[in-house]
Amino acid sequence: MDSRTSEVAGQAPPRSRTPLANTVNDALKIVIVGGFGVGKTTMVRAVSEIRPLSTEETMTGAGIGIDDTGGVREKSTTTVAFDFGRISLNEQKVLYLFGAPGQQRFWFLWDRLFAGTLGAVVLVDTRRVADSWYAIDRLEHHGMPFIVARNNFDEPEHTLPQLREALSLSDDVPLVDCDARHRASSKSVLIALVNHLYALSTAQESSP
Amino acid sequence: MIREAIDGENPDRLYTVTGGRSRADENAFDLVTLIVSESDPTPGMQSEHTAILRMCRSPVAVVEVAAELKLPVSVVKILLCDLLDTGRIAARHPSASVGRTPLPPPEILKQVLVGLKNL
Numbered sequence: 001m002d003s004r005t006s007e008v009a010g011q012a013p014p015r016s017r018t019p020l021a022n023t024v025n026d027a028l029k030i031v032i033v034g035g036f037g038v039g040k041t042t043m044v045r046a047v048s049e050i051r052p053l054s055t056e057e058t059m060t061g062a063g064i065g066i067d068d069t070g071g072v073r074e075k076s077t078t079t080v081a082f083d084f085g086r087i088s089l090n091e092q093k094v095l096y097l098f099g100a101p102g103q104q105r106f107w108f109l110w111d112r113l114f115a116g117t118l119g120a121v122v123l124v125d126t127r128r129v130a131d132s133w134y135a136i137d138r139l140e141h142h143g144m145p146f147i148v149a150r151n152n153f154d155e156p157e158h159t160l161p162q163l164r165e166a167l168s169l170s171d172d173v174p175l176v177d178c179d180a181r182h183r184a185s186s187k188s189v190l191i192a193l194v195n196h197l198y199a200l201s202t203a204q205e206s207s208p
Numbered sequence: 209m210i211r212e213a214i215d216g217e218n219p220d221r222l223y224t225v226t227g228g229r230s231r232a233d234e235n236a237f238d239l240v241t242l243i244v245s246e247s248d249p250t251p252g253m254q255s256e257h258t259a260i261l262r263m264c265r266s267p268v269a270v271v272e273v274a275a276e277l278k279l280p281v282s283v284v285k286i287l288l289c290d291l292l293d294t295g296r297i298a299a300r301h302p303s304a305s306v307g308r309t310p311l312p313p314p315e316i317l318k319q320v321l322v323g324l325k326n327l
Contacts, residue, residue: 019266025300027240027269053275058282084271089323096240113239116304187327194321201311
């Protein structure tokens, strides 16, 4: 159903969980949103201290009896799968990175899953720019700060200003190039996002 | 592998695991609430509860518990509610949780930046 799985499936099952330090008491979230096969898991893997894990969330169809004693099987459910990895930031804080599909049904679960997220990276495949429009629209709708990163597996055909125009992206949203396969490059994308958030946050503090 | 395990999941198992309940208190746990065991498993305990208590001897996020147990996040939240209610786990909730202003204060973001630069 999804390419990520095949990426993960080829790897050896032994799960050597790297435990978090006992002092860690606060977890933060960043979400990487992008279309099918754009490199979300690749980016998570490039920076994560654990092998990316996969899980899913389900949503019960609206209007169907929540307490229906018929149980799970009677209900119409929507399922969204997503990957994640993590980065220990210091003795107290850990950052979880989520690779999330940008498809329509995913956004129904945004509030449940990603309330409190620091910000998002929209990962763009230049050959399929249109895949990103919807994600950008939804992030704006949810008031979620984001940056856009163009993942260049190949030599890009267009300049960043051309891409900005194609995405109808406003000038205040950072747009960067990256290669999600490389740790340094993926790291710089996350730093670009947090710098952006920092600028927004300081602006917010000075004009309450 | 994990996906297949969930896709092929028998609804009866999910029903049994949760004792037929379909919802946990939505606000009780965030995806990244860190779970820490407060006690060891006891004999006769439901196997999922045992697995959680073993796994969470050091802090583990709700989403990691779900991935390890190969169960949907919402089902895991129900299991965690049981354990929290009986005092067997402690929950360390994220500071940036629902209801706060969308942006965290600059000092938090500064810590994130430093952490990322040290990667």
